[in-house]
Amino acid sequence: MNDEELKEFGWYKNAPKQGFNSRKAKASTYKSLKKNAQKDVGINAQHIKGSNSWAISGKHTKSRKAILANDPHLSNGIPSFWHASKIEYEDGTYVVGSATPGIPAHGSFSTDKISVGITTVHVDNSDIYEEEIRGDSYLFKGKLLPLETREEVIKIKGKQPIKYQVKSTHHGPLLDDYALALSNLRTSLPPELPKGNFSLAWIGLDPHEDTSFHTFLNILKANDVFEITELLVGVKRKETKTKKEDIIVPKGFTQNIMYADHKGNIGYTMSGSLVKRKNRGFGTHISKGSTGENEWIGTIPPNQRPYIINPKKGYLVAANGPTSSLNINSQAVTYMGLQPRATRIDQLVSELVQKKSGKITANDMMEVMKDTKDIVAEKNVKYLIKMSEKYIKTLKDKSLEHKIVLEIIKKLKTWQGNFGVDSVEPSYYAVWTRRVMKNFLPEEMIIDETFKIDILNKANSRLTLFRDILNNSTKEEKYCTRYENKTVSSCGELFYLSLRDTAKEFTQKGKLREIQWGQIHRAMYSYGPFSKSEMLQKLGFGTRYTSVGGSEDTVHVHCFDLSDPFFNSGRSANSKLVVDHGEGTYLSIDTGISENIFSGHNFDLNERHTNTDLILMKSLKEVMASADKEADIKINA
Template structure:
């Protein structure tokens, strides 16, 4: 007898079982559909694919991490193949980014992104790119077109949403009519405007200063922006000045200024000095010009005269903004917040980088080592894409044999090495943007006593599921009125609008620089390429297989007629206008083969203003990361020769640079209650911030509470401390003045708090916060339980719909470090301990044997959720591990697990 299903069950439960079976079957069917939909978009990585437009066959080898190494006979074929590969792995990311840079996100997501689009359209990134493209070099334009052709060949072969990626299948539910347009060279150029925006300088600091001025006297605001500590934290360039209209590293500082060099924190000889009276390496004694003082093919961009007062360093006037100006500045701040971060977190917290290079005299191989780890937002997928681009035979017409990190959407390699040289970037952070307060009435604005008509243009923003929105963008001679993104100018006496002047709103040559860097073979060619890298201005470190190391500061950096760029300035007077020419490239700091045998950059000051006249900025990072790296290098060099393992250990250093100052102050104040045990954990703490560290958990909680208790009552929300190393310096100085007004809690009545009161409260509040989250057993606290990273998809990962976010986000991961440790995992003290910025990749190049180089990406090569290479590098990254960075044909082929041939 055949048993009927459910016959054994009592009848009331049979219908429940049947319903559960139906649900299970439906779930399995849906899972099967989902698996099919997901896998359908995975790229073909083996076999052969026809790519019309190629002139010859192209081979693409992928290792187990999915990293492609591309081999071709012509440069056009090489970049066409790169476009195809980028599209295979990352087309959704590319498509999303071009909607960001053109102010067209609302075409994808509807009115939810309208403010984002308004902000981008107001600045006009795409329009600047349109002006820039025809001015680029002829070969650059050919390569951009070839790249676009490769992208579009892939796009034509994948016409359906499910063919392209899971994101398109999800988007189809909301916006079923959307179909991506063909890729263009302009899309690639516009992306670099987003890079420039995310790596801009002190624009927010200008607004924060002005908004703080509405609540505090100027002197108290300036306490929050202390001078850079040149005597304890070394700048990048310690020798040289401008002589005969160019920067000359041979020129030493005048004797009266040598005290500024200071000493390193471990007692070793400071960088850039010699103790035996010998001539530093890289200088000459016969009066000849040292290598690299002028890049080949370039000429000085103007002349300057030596003056007793440093040019552009006039103290800037600041008056309390009137009601109209304060409102406009608040609107401008909201407009800046509305710009989507493509490389940075929304609040730009933790944006920075480390890079350093060590000459062969200190290395085990006898050749240089170069390390780089840019600190950007924690995105999924990572902003970087690892790739090798190889001409099978190096010729004048096919000069590329480069391996490194690229941006999907842009041909070439941004950071990496070729067969002769290696280079790395950190954000130089010069002041390249100013906010001008304007007096606007109707369609006119005031300038030098006359009414001038505003420039206007009309922008139409298409909105998915809604009506087209019209935006009227108005500009003065200084730039677009960015406050109008959030509302019209309100009539008022005095200033009532804010214009943005920014170097990236002028056409430039950065795209040309990428290809020039990729093919450079020596220091002169490298400097010539760097001369083209105008925005964003970066610290470039260099090493070559001949044994040379170097540093170059490039970029279009404005010269102001008056002021120092630290405050919004009146636009109507004309006094603060920029001069026509920027600082000439040949006058920007540069050095080759310094005497101490290494160069360190970590967003610290480039050069002391007492030796260098042009104003670069006053808003540097404060040198805690850079000085820690210098100190570690000095320690390691004293032990013996440095190798790649040493460089990696320094990248993983988690030392908190404030601990040695703040912990003694915490230990001095009277304390009672359960916080006493927590404070005791700091007594013998070495300042390291590993995931298992209980002292690190408590110290960072105290730091967060201390900042909030000290400053939140005094400052407007936008200017409150996030916890970076500027606040290290602020607190360090306040600790010496126990009765400073900042210590007083203005919300308490009839009582004036002092330093010790606030420190006591911070200790107690931190204990309460951590014990509420991790329990009362202090010994069981772990920094990794508080400090965690969730890899969040840059487009759909913050949709607010949990099932969709679960498809694309990954984590959390426990991570060590903190914002201003060399292992810079940033978090915002105003919110919590969640990681917002990270070393977005790590790279160590060995110029002694390039195949011994190593790298790691934050996530993986693929942009396809559920692909094996979507986030396979993330667990390795979190543990500080690196992958082999192969570049020679034999090792590339040996490591390959997939081979794809592209044919004409």
């Protein structure tokens, strides 16, 4: 939510401005980056899973009904994480969407009256505390308090149940070595198992029963956007008929919730409880549990979480970025760094509203889903070229390799960040970026291989970070000191040498090869344990690959890991949903409807899904009528 939207809905409060001393920032940038790289305690960052969602008011659509779009991004695999389904009831109502097998609820869905999409909101609702344990007690504010002990019984088919004793402080359960190993905590570089006693505080461990599931069951019965809003934020609205006892606000389920209805209304809010801390800056590091200085002091009341219904501009976008600007009159602000996908979706939808207001359809939403423009890469490549050309001016090189470098630069100068499957420029950019990021930081910062892989995992966004650092730093030479064990004088030289080696990879018989992005960038779908069998792999039941466009920062998401020798994508939009309340619900999942490796339906939806050719989810009556019609045609033939 920007400042205009906050003002429109009464959530605006001017935040105090923080001063910026450019000279001090320039001097301290290198020091602080080095400190962060070598920090004693931190979280080993991985690719963060996310999603896209947006909704368009009925005043802009052809059907005059609202349209909602949602595509959750999770790890690829066979079978798919999602199961597409439509459930019809005797009274004519229905729910259609993507559900997780084993859970009796849909993640993103529509009914005959409303539609809902979700995206991850990266709230900090958990903390790790280092505890001082003494026997069956723990130290807190100078006093020894008894550990709470309970027994968990784990039943195993055909075997005796395992009895597991869980000990807890008032913060939460103590973590054993196995839990610590899975948590990706690291207290040193290279990473090793933390030494000490650690407890986990998490909002989902609240002793009061979490009510998220009840809330979403009630949402299925909602008639419009207003009823959904009161179910999520606990505020009874005059225009609804919801019973007060049915307003059960979710606690542990923290998500961005985008919703729309058959009356043309759209809305957005964030679900779940948000932690309030005594010290707001201590949520990202391990806290001392014995001092009492880093305690939680409660949660933000649901009615203080911002929500929007029918903004003036007529559309809403949410894609894992900040929930709002800092100018908000509550502490309900979450932040996840860059939000290029949300920015790009906003651009595309805004253009649609300007050009086609009153004529927008579900098909237009599918076109937005297909978009492969990376606005981060578009800026990064200009910066790389600018710095490289600065160094090139000092050269008098007439070699073939140098000519190929200039040819690549010429192509990338006109590139607008399009990661289309048939484009060649992203191939040059990806290889160049990998070489740059492998050599960008000085040796003293690359403490271990894990940290290097961490940089490569998020190279595109991290290059943006370093680009901003260098633009505000007078100490460029400190960042760019070597290239493949060779001393360099500037970042421009490092970038040029990286591109020169990139050119070698694309040179064949003295000419620049044009390798399309889809030739080296493939979505990878593993069959789990079956992919580890060489025999099944030879029989065609192993890992499947599909040539794809996109990057981690495009609307059409297909992440690639630069620490991998190949540019395979292990995460993408596994489900795609577009709901036009006047036209119908369109849906697809990334693999197939069957989990059976011998079934012809366990990967048959992949091509349509990749091309965003979504399936109109017809009613049972429509399906039967269509089947009868086909049968009549065959008989008459």
